[in-house]
Amino acid sequence: MSSDPRPVWATARVVESRPVTDRIRRITLERAAGRRAAPGAHVDVRVRTPKGDDVRSYSVVESSADGSRLTVSVMLAQASRGGSLFMHGLVEGDEIECTQPLQNFELRHGAHRYVLLAGGVGITAVIEMGRVLHRLGQDYRFVYVGRTRAQMAYVDELAGLHGDRLELRVDDEHTGLDVAALVSGLPDDGRTEVYMCGPIRLMDAVRRAWLSHGRLIADLRFETFGSSGWFESESFEVEIPELGVSTVVASDASLLEALAAAGADMMYDCRKGECGLCEVKVSSVRGRIDHRDVFLSDDEKAVDETLCICVSRVAAPEGGAGGSGRLTLTL
Numbered sequence: 001m002s003s004d005p006r007p008v009w010a011t012a013r014v015v016e017s018r019p020v021t022d023r024i025r026r027i028t029l030e031r032a033a034g035r036r037a038a039p040g041a042h043v044d045v046r047v048r049t050p051k052g053d054d055v056r057s058y059s060v061v062e063s064s065a066d067g068s069r070l071t072v073s074v075m076l077a078q079a080s081r082g083g084s085l086f087m088h089g090l091v092e093g094d095e096i097e098c099t100q101p102l103q104n105f106e107l108r109h110g111a112h113r114y115v116l117l118a119g120g121v122g123i124t125a126v127i128e129m130g131r132v133l134h135r136l137g138q139d140y141r142f143v144y145v146g147r148t149r150a151q152m153a154y155v156d157e158l159a160g161l162h163g164d165r166l167e168l169r170v171d172d173e174h175t176g177l178d179v180a181a182l183v184s185g186l187p188d189d190g191r192t193e194v195y196m197c198g199p200i201r202l203m204d205a206v207r208r209a210w211l212s213h214g215r216l217i218a219d220l221r222f223e224t225f226g227s228s229g230w231f232e233s234e235s236f237e238v239e240i241p242e243l244g245v246s247t248v249v250a251s252d253a254s255l256l257e258a259l260a261a262a263g264a265d266m267m268y269d270c271r272k273g274e275c276g277l278c279e280v281k282v283s284s285v286r287g288r289i290d291h292r293d294v295f296l297s298d299d300e301k302a303v304d305e306t307l308c309i310c311v312s313r314v315a316a317p318e319g320g321a322g323g324s325g326r327l328t329l330t331l
């Protein structure tokens, strides 16, 4: 992945906000002209939440040629920490702070063929890639996975542009995705790249299938904004005895946020489970660690000796025995 340029914050005005599904809104922002957002780009947005200002990242689904109009699509999260709620409350004329388009999910040119794979709101990260591949006349498939058609944004637009290249996999229509078949059905010539964004279960299943077929991991590229956990987010206790810190992580807060609020000065960078800078040692856990990062290996996650505190959390022991989750960390 390429590194981002430094984020430059500026005021942007909301020029459109409308629903595209029950829970997803399309929001267009106008800001100073710059460059068109490249496929896979995102903007960081300063959101106001009941706990104060915070930053969220949203993929750019559409950009004007000069980058002065950027459209994002935001799903109202079930366990919203206030970010998506804030975004859904925006109306035309509101002003917010956002960055220029930033890039860490670049579409590489030169592959023989491409597969775009989106699950749910993960469609936002690959929609512009699809437009570019179509425009360039590339060989590609566009696989879009969802629970119900009503929850899937932009289906009509995608079908209109991509025709037969679009494969809708809809659980409640019994056309759900067979991940193993998808991966094993790709040519073995090492000239196919997959770009995916969606729930962690989908991305993890694809990654496992990809590796078990001996494919190059560099040809499997992903964006993590759409990631969810293995378990529902619930509150749990955390302590770091060396710092004298003990607190409760609310279901709508991250471990990193809760520790910061309790006065622990923890290291972090990406806050998306990618860089590993926030990895901390676990000295004991009651419950199940919900590893939501893509930094640790499967083996590292299996032994639960560390976790990435920006995204990972703890779920109560199976069956609820022993109460809520509890985590003790060591520095």
Ligand code: FES
Residues within 6 Å of the ligand: 267, 268, 269, 270, 271, 272, 273, 274, 275, 276, 277, 278, 279, 293, 295, 308, 309, 310, 311
């Ligand atoms: S801050 Fe990058 S993985 Fe947590």
